[in-house]
Amino acid sequence: MWTLASYSVAAPPHSTILLARRRWAPVTTPPTWLDWRRLDEHRDIFRFFKTMIAFRKAHPSLSRSRYWREDVQWYGTGAHVDLTADAHSLAYCLHGASQGDQDIYVLVNADWEPRVFTIQEGAGGDWSRVV
Numbered sequence: 001m002w003t004l005a006s007y008s009v010a011a012p013p014h015s016t017i018l019l020a021r022r023r024w025a026p027v028t029t030p031p032t033w034l035d036w037r038r039l040d041e042h043r044d045i046f047r048f049f050k051t052m053i054a055f056r057k058a059h060p061s062l063s064r065s066r067y068w069r070e071d072v073q074w075y076g077t078g079a080h081v082d083l084t085a086d087a088h089s090l091a092y093c094l095h096g097a098s099q100g101d102q103d104i105y106v107l108v109n110a111d112w113e114p115r116v117f118t119i120q121e122g123a124g125g126d127w128s129r130v131v
Helices: 040-058
Strands: 002-004 007-009 072-075 089-094 104-109
Touching: none
Parallel strands: none
Antiparallel strands: 002 007, 072 089, 089 104
């Protein structure tokens, strides 16, 4: 459990939490939390994030200024999204035509166990694994 001012946020394993400041506050941390002297030791992680940043920049669908609304279809490991408290997986297809982009199908497994996803759109040969 993290406590930030008067807010408490539960942070389960394998989760991502994004918080935005409501007001300006002085930054008292170093300008970066990265120890660049360890780059050679962690070259694979650096390459992964460099590739992901390039992927995002190459796909206008991911950088649009409005919500995806009509362009996204949500799934689970199958055709239906599991919205229960025990759900640890999610998939979606972001259709890129409105942005002049390719479709992107994302599979997220936040569970400790492997999950099998069934692709719900197109044929198996229509998709290429990026990551």
